Amino acid sequence: MEVAKTIVSVRGLVKAARSKGKRIGFVPTMGALHIGHIFLIETAVKKSDFVVVSIFVNPAQFGPGEDFEKYPRPLEADLEICRKAGVDVVFAPACRQMYPSENLTWVNVEKLTEQLCGRFRPGHFRGVTTVCAKLFNIVAPDIAFFGQKDAQQAIVIKRMVVDLNVPLEIVVCPTVRSPDGLAVSSRNKYLTVEQKKDAAFVYKSLQKCREMVDVGITDSRTIITEMRKILSRALSIEIEYISIVDAETLQELDRIGRRVLVAVAVRIGSTRLIDNILVDLSKQ
DSSP states (O other): OEEEOSHHHHHHHHHHHHHTTOOEEEEEEOSOOOHHHHHHHHHHHHHOSEEEEEEOOOGGGOOTTSSTTTSOOOHHHHHHHHHHHTOSEEEOOOHHHHOSSOOOOOOOOTTTTSSTHHHHSTTHHHHHHHHHHHHHHHHOOSEEEEEGGGHHHHHHHHHHHHHTTOOOEEEEEOOOBOTTSOBOOGGGGGOOHHHHHHHHHHHHHHHHHHHHHHTTOOBHHHHHHHHHHHHTTSTTEEEEEEEEEETTTOOBOSBOOSEEEEEEEEEETTEEEEEEEEEEGGGO
16 A cells, blocks of 8 residues: 655556556545444445545634644554555645645535535535545546535535536445444544433434334424434533435425435534434335
8 A cells, every 4th residue: 555645646656557447436534534434445445446545634624613633633543444444545645735825716516505514614615625626636536435424515525526527426325323323423532431322312313303204204393393302312412403405405395305314413512413314205
């Protein structure tokens, strides 16, 4: 496995692989790799011939007061995970490689970034889309892998790729969960043992939604009320939002129709957690 720290070096490695007819798979990450990332990487290994993983904590997607400075950066452990998973190249640039001077050019996907997390993290998705556009230009992959846990991010990136005519396939992989249902996240490391127990109520609330839909209840307000009751059982949880939205446009829905995204964001202490499920009545 090669570790590239410059744009020139990673481009050279990818160019050499492509000259041999290899299909390039790409997994963009901010490091602090966990079993969710490993699942993405293993999927990339299966679906492509040459896998690049980026490890870059992107300052442009952190807002004031967010955890950029304390975000975990266990690079050596991350490299070992990548090595064992069969990664060909890790691209681990310093910030000055990605942003050598004041950044004046930004990629902004409208409408899709105004809902859900976008309401509470202004500028976040502009930072995400810009760094992904840069990484796609640098690595030039054929296929890139994202996780369903970050559903809004995946939807926004897919739209950016379509709108900008990027020759890239986006694959969204299922959310990886711990046995209690908690979605695996790098930020789970911030939680105490007791807070992790409370965090499990997030998925329980999503399960409640699915149970209600299964018995024919589709009114969004009724479902959200019951989900709030589940979350209120954990005193440490502060609800940021519970939303039922169209799975493509992310517009709020009064009633669950065909394919919808049910999304939750909470704070537990200083840690912000998100989770979601897809509900598709057309498949029931």
